[in-house]
Amino acid sequence: MTNLLRPNVLILGGTTEANALAKAVSEQGLAAIYSYAGRVEKPRPQPLPVRVGGFGGVQGLVTYIRDNGISHVIDATHPFASQMSRNAIEACREAQTPLAALTRPAWRAQSDDDWRHVPDIPAAVDALNVEAKRVFLAVGRMHLEDFSTQPQHRYLLRLVDAPEELPLPNAEVVVARGPFAEADDRALMQRYETQLVVSKNAGGTGARAKLDAARALGLPVLMIDRPVLPERTELSTIAQVLDWLAHSGVNLGV
């Protein structure tokens, strides 16, 4: 049984909000560990101990929780990291470990936005079954293969690490990591004469620059809605997380 008076928080990270939480938890002097999947070459350093790599599915996470005396899990992963979030729900139920997600609301179109919503990445690929355009495909690297069935477009790709090879014949790559600024994204899209922006509905502040730039340039956006996740405790601010930790048996020493 974990001694709740000696808290040990596992933060499932990889987002701007997870980084803000890590800073706050570190400042509170709480014992915690920050977890990355290991998707990029140089993940941002954290003010907490860091672990990198998968846990090995639900059972791997249960074992990790037990072996490391984890008292609480905060799922602060990206809304499209749905497998990790599902595993966290299963594992915390089995290990009887309190779990809360730190989420950010989905973006909503403003009156002068021109968005077309699609439910998932395959639907975004289907929606690109149109005559050739200059497409800013700002969805990262992991799902580029899905778009190879629409090779007619001239793609602008933004990737965190330089790719070895690309599944798209007509693609320009910009290697950059966010958070991004609206003026920079506007200049980028003007330089590449972007005609359509494809975006995941990530929410938060780190990726919304391209949407503000698209609005300023009067460009349409193909918005990929986020996967639906099972029921779990969802918090939206750092203060709510610290309060949840305090009231779920973690002695913050206050």
Ligand code: 3Y8
């Ligand atoms: C490894 C860890 C911070 C946190 C930065 C956020 C914001 C900037 C914007 C665009 C969209 C995209 C992508 C994006 C953003 C934040 C946040 C966010 C989108 C890092 C990071 C890791 C990753 C993984 C990476 C994915 C990719 C997705 C690029 C760190 C920098 C497109 C998501 O090459 C790859 O394998 C990249 C994989 C998952 C999605 C994909 O399918 O390719 N994020 N991004 C995490 C791990 O190993 O656990 O170094 O900081 C984190 C961030 N990326 O404040 O510094 O909070 O969302 N990340 C999307 O939203 O569509 C870029 O270009 O406009």
Ligand code: NAP
């Ligand atoms: P995913 O598809 O939901 O997860 C696939 C597997 O990757 C998980 O089952 C788990 O492996 C491992 N994993 C994912 N996140 C992890 C974490 N934080 N710590 C340890 N293992 C993790 O996840 P994803 O979409 O690839 O996202 C991976 C990471 O990138 C996450 O940290 C996420 O926050 C960040 N990120 C993703 C996006 C995006 O667009 N998907 C955007 C920004 C940041 P095991 O089953 O072996 O445990």
